[in-house]
Amino acid sequence: MKAAGLKRRVLLQGGSVALLLGVHQIARGASILAVRVWPAADYTRVTIESDARLNSQQLVVGSPPRLAVDIEGIDLNPELRELVGKIKPGDPYINGLRVGQNAPKVVRIVFDLKQAVVPQVFSLAPVAAYKHRLVLDLYPEQAVDPMEALIAERLRDAPKSTGGNGNGTSNGTAVATAPTAPPAPATPPGAAPVRPTTPAGDPLGDLIAQQSTRPGPSTVAPPVVAGNDRPTAPPVLVVPAPTAPPARPVAPPPPPVAVARGGATASRTDRIIIVALDPGHGGEDPGAIGPAGTREKDVVLQVAHRLRERINASNVNGSPMRAFLTRDADFFVPLGVRVQKARRVQADLFVSIHADAFTTPAARGASVFALSQSGASSSAARWLANKENDADKVGGVNVGNHEAQVQRALLDMSTTAQINDSLKLGGAMLGEIKGIGARLHKGQVEQAGFAVLKAPDIPSVLVETAFISNPEEEANLRRVDYQENLADALMRGIQRYFAQNPPLARSRQL
Numbered sequence: 001m002k003a004a005g006l007k008r009r010v011l012l013q014g015g016s017v018a019l020l021l022g023v024h025q026i027a028r029g030a031s032i033l034a035v036r037v038w039p040a041a042d043y044t045r046v047t048i049e050s051d052a053r054l055n056s057q058q059l060v061v062g063s064p065p066r067l068a069v070d071i072e073g074i075d076l077n078p079e080l081r082e083l084v085g086k087i088k089p090g091d092p093y094i095n096g097l098r099v100g101q102n103a104p105k106v107v108r109i110v111f112d113l114k115q116a117v118v119p120q121v122f123s124l125a126p127v128a129a130y131k132h133r134l135v136l137d138l139y140p141e142q143a144v145d146p147m148e149a150l151i152a153e154r155l156r157d158a159p160k161s162t163g164g165n166g167n168g169t170s171n172g173t174a175v176a177t178a179p180t181a182p183p184a185p186a187t188p189p190g191a192a193p194v195r196p197t198t199p200a201g202d203p204l205g206d207l208i209a210q211q212s213t214r215p216g217p218s219t220v221a222p223p224v225v226a227g228n229d230r231p232t233a234p235p236v237l238v239v240p241a242p243t244a245p246p247a248r249p250v251a252p253p254p255p256p257v258a259v260a261r262g263g264a265t266a267s268r269t270d271r272i273i274i275v276a277l278d279p280g281h282g283g284e285d286p287g288a289i290g291p292a293g294t295r296e297k298d299v300v301l302q303v304a305h306r307l308r309e310r311i312n313a314s315n316v317n318g319s320p321m322r323a324f325l326t327r328d329a330d331f332f333v334p335l336g337v338r339v340q341k342a343r344r345v346q347a348d349l350f351v352s353i354h355a356d357a358f359t360t361p362a363a364r365g366a367s368v369f370a371l372s373q374s375g376a377s378s379s380a381a382r383w384l385a386n387k388e389n390d391a392d393k394v395g396g397v398n399v400g401n402h403e404a405q406v407q408r409a410l411l412d413m414s415t416t417a418q419i420n421d422s423l424k425l426g427g428a429m430l431g432e433i434k435g436i437g438a439r440l441h442k443g444q445v446e447q448a449g450f451a452v453l454k455a456p457d458i459p460s461v462l463v464e465t466a467f468i469s470n471p472e473e474e475a476n477l478r479r480v481d482y483q484e485n486l487a488d489a490l491m492r493g494i495q496r497y498f499a500q501n502p503p504l505a506r507s508r509q510l
C-alpha cells in the first residue's frame with residue numbers, strides 16, 4: 001500500500017523511466033547500512049553500503065538527463081532516504097534525486113542530472129572497515145582534462161600572480177579565447193586593446209596557445225559503460241543517447257611544450273616547470289586514522305595545498321613553476337589515474353604525500369620512498385608499499401574496467417633512470433626534512449614497489465611526512481606551523497634537486 005503509492009509517484013516523476021526493463025526479484029534481502037556521496041569535478045560517486053551484496057540495474061534517460069537505478073532485494077529504509085539530503089548544491093553532476101519502493105524488494109533511485117553522464121556501476125566485496133558496497137560513479141561524457149584544468153586554474157590566478165602590472169587578466173583572457181594565438185598581436189575588431197598573446201615571461205601563454213590548437217581533450221580514466229562481462233557490473237541500458245560519444249581511449253601525452261625562444265641556450269629551459277603533487281587517499285579511502293581521529297586524507301591535502309602555494313610562487317632559473325594536484329578535493333583517485341594525470345600534464349616531478357600508521361604507536365619519523373625494480377629495501381618499506389597499494393581496494397576501483405587494466409600494464413615499464421632521479425629527489429627532500437628538526441625514520445631514501453611511483457618518465461617520490469599512529473606526530477600533523485615547516489622543507493628539497501639536476505627542454509619529450 002505504502003510501497004505502491006511510492007511506486008506510482010516515482011513512475012509519474014520519472015516519465016520515461018517507466019521503460020525500465022526486466023527487474024528480477026531475488027528472494028534474499030539485504031539491509032542498507034550507510035550511503036555516501038563524493039562529488040568532484042572528475043566524477044561524482046554514490047556509495048550504498050549494505051550487509052549483503054546488492055544487484056542493480058540502471059537506465060540512462062537522455063532529456064532531461066536522468067539516471068534511474070533499481071536496487072534489488074532491499075526495502076526502503078531511513079539510511080537510504082538520507083541519500084536525498086546528501087546531494088550538495090555544488091555537485092557537478094547531480095541536481096537532486098528521488099528514492100522510492102518501486103516494487104516489493106526493489107528500490108528505485110532516480111537521479112536528476114545537471115549534465116549527461118556515463119555511469120560506471122559496480123560492486124565491491126567487504127574490505128577494511130566496509131561491508132558490501134554498490135558503487136555508482138557518474139562520469140561526464142567528456143572527461144575532465146588535467147591540462148585544461150591546470151590552464152583554467154592558472155587563468156583564475158592570473159590577476160593575483162601578475163600583481164599590479166595589469167597584464168595578467170586581459171592577456172590571460174585573450175590567450176584563452178584565441179583559437180591559434182599567433183605570436184604577433186591580433187586585435188579583433190572592436191575589441192579592447194589586446195596585448196601580445198605570448199609575451200616573454202609568460203610561457204604558459206604558449207602552453208595555452210598550443211592547447212587551444214589541439215583537437216579536443218583526451219580522457220583520463222575514461223568512463224567505460226559498465227556493460228562488460230563481469231558479474232559485478234550489470235548492464236547499462238542507454239535509451240535515447242543521440243549525441244553520446246563512446247568513451248574515448250586515453251590519448252598519448254601531448255607534444256612537448258618546451259618553448260625555445262630566440263637565443264635560448266641548451267643549458268636552461270624557458271618553459272613552465274610542473275610539479276605534480278599527489279595527496280594520498282581520499283573519498284571512500286580515509287587513509288590511516290590517528291588515535292585522536294585525524295584522517296590521513298585530510299592532513300595530506302592540507303600539506304599539499306601549502307606546498308602548492310610555495311611552488312606557484314617559485315621558479316627554476318627564471319622558468320616559473322606550477323603545482324598540479326592529482327586530487328584537490330575529498331574524492332578517491334585510483335593509483336593508476338594519479339600517475340596518468342601527472343603524465344598528461346607532462347609533470348617534471350611527482351611527489352606523493354602521506355602520513356601513514358604503523359602497527360605500533362611507537363613508530364615515528366618521516367621517510368621518503370622511491371620505486372624499486374627488485375624488491376624492497378627493508379621489510380618496513382615492503383609492508384608500507386603493500387598497504388599503500390591496497391588503497392585501490394579500499395577506495396574502490398572498477399576492476400572490470402578494461403582501460404584501467406591496459407593502463408596498469410603500461411605503467412610496469414619503469415626505468416632505471418627514473419629510479420636514479422627519484423633517489424636524488426628523495427635524498428634532497430630527506431636532507432631538508434632533517435633540517436626542520438623532524439625525526440627521520442630512516443636516514444636514507446627507501447625503495448619498494450609503490451604503484452603510484454610508476455610513471456616511467458617522471459622522477460617520483462612518496463613522502464611519509466610522519467606516522468599518524470604516533471600521538472605526538474598526529475598532534476604535529478594538525479598544527480599549522482608544523483605543516484608550514486614541512487611544506488617549506490619539501491619546497492627546499494625540490495629546489496635543491498633542480499639546482500643539481502636542471503630541467504632540460506627535452507625532459508618534456510615523453
Ligand SMILES: [Zn+2]
Pocket residue numbers: 280281287288296354355356388
Ligand atoms: Zn597513505
